[in-house]
Amino acid sequence: MLVFIDAGHGGTNSGCVHNGVTEKDFTLAAAKQLAGLLVEARIGHTLSRWEDDTVTLEERGRLSSGADLVVSIHADAAADPAAGFLGAYVLPGDEVGQEVALEVERAAPNTLRPRTPGATLTKSIGWTQRAHNVLRPHAPRPAVLVECGFLSNPRHAAYLSTSYGLAAVGLTLAAGVVRAAEILSTRKAA
DSSP states (O other), X not given: OEEEEEEOSBTTBOOOEETTEEHHHHHHHHHHHXXXXXXXXXXXXXXXXXXXXXXXXXXXXXXXXXXXXXXXXEEEOOSSTTOOOOEEEOOTTOHHHHHHHHHHHHHOOGGGSOOSTTOOGGGGOSOOHHHHHHHGGGTTSOEEEEXXXXXXXXXXXXXXXXXXXXXXHHHHHHHHHHHHHHHHHHHHHO
């Protein structure tokens, strides 16, 4: 299995910048964290970028062409500083991506889960224009866009900028990758 880890933004595209955290820096650190875990799990991987480089969506699509799974890492922002939680998005009809998204959301640390009693993480799985734009270049491969938290939320930004928070995000993403490996190996065996 080969996983394409897409560290969102980079170079001239900073993404969102809030509470002293820049999205492009966070996504690169999270991508490297996930890559390290995949080395330990002996799962093949490659990154869209290893440094602060500008990589277009089309280039990302070409780079991912041999991958079995794409994990695109991002962070979000909202006008309400208390808003947000980790969410995963897939293109319609991507059954493997949806399973990965569900596993990522189930594995999310409590700090990045919704605080509303009774709220479920699975309702965040869906389609938005932004998710479509990010994931479209990777089709028809299974692909998931993970918004790891909201940098506009001071609690999220503080958590995501720590080594503990990065480790938790890496483990959360790795849980989704392991689920994809299980699904894909079952399909190949059938």
